[in-house]
Amino acid sequence: MCVEKTPWEQVIDFHGHTCPGIAIGYRVAILAQKEMGIRPTSDSELLVKAETRSCALDAFQIINKATIGRRALIIEDTHQPIYSFHFTGTQEILKITVNSALLEQFKSPNPDTLSPREKQNRNLEMIQHILTTAEKDFCTIERVHGELTKE
Template identity: 30%
Template sequence: MNKSGLKLVYWFHGHSCPMSTLGYRAGVVAKKLLKVKRKDYYKVSVKVFFKSCAVDGIQISFPATYANGNLTLQDEKRFAFEFLDNEKKRGVSITFNKPLLDFMERYAHIKKTEKDEKKIIGFFKKFIKYTQSAKLNDIFIIKEI
C-alpha cells in the first residue's frame, strides 16, 4: 500500500474518506493490470458509475482526469468503475465486493440510528482504515474486459 500516494489523495481531495481511498486503490490496480503510465493518459479512459469522492482518488492513481477529458461520470448509482486502454481495446472492470458492501451498510445504519456523534465519527475512522488496509479481494471484484 502506497502511503505517500494516499497522502496526496487526501491533500488533493481536502479530507480523508473511504471513497477517495477506494477510488485511489481501484486506480492503482487498474494501472498495474493495464500496464500504463501517467504519460499514457491520451490512450486510456475511465468510466465511473456513481458520483462520489472516489473520482478524486482515481485522478491521482490512474492517468485519467476530468480536464484531459478521459474521465467520465455516469451517475447510475452502481458501485462500478471501468478502466480502459483504448489502444489495446482492453480494460478492467472493478465493482465492490460483499465484505465492503457490508461495511458500507453498517456505516449507513450507524449514521441513521446512532445519536452519539463521537460513535459515528469513530466508526467513520474505522471505515477509512478498513478501505486502506483490506485485502483487494475483500473490497473489489476485478475483471478483465
C-alpha cells in the same frame, strides 16, 4: 527541505479530507495501475469510466491522471460501485466492481445518533478496512473486450 508526499497524501490534499469514498477510489486506482501495468504506447491515454458519482473520483484524477477537464474521466451514474479502465488504442477494458456487501456492513442504522468523535472513529475504521481487506473480498476484477471513448 522538501518532503515528497505519498500518493495517499496527495489524494487527501486534493479531496480536502479523508473519508471512505476516497479510500475506495485510492484502492481501485492502485489496483488498476497494478493490473494494467505500463502504457502500451506513448500516445495512448488512460480513460476511466465510473458508474457512480462519489468521492472515489478524486483518487482517479490524482493516481491515474484521468481528469474530468480532459474528459478522461467519464461518469455514467448508475449508482453502482463499478469502475472501468481503458488505454486508448487497445481493445481491452479492465473492470473493477467493489463488493457491495463490504460497503453495506458499514451503514449505520441511524448515523445522526453518533457523536462527532464516534463518527470520526467509524470513518477511520471504515477507511482502514477498505485499505487492508483482502483483494478477493474487496472487489472483482475482470477483463472485457471493448473500448471506452471520450464523450
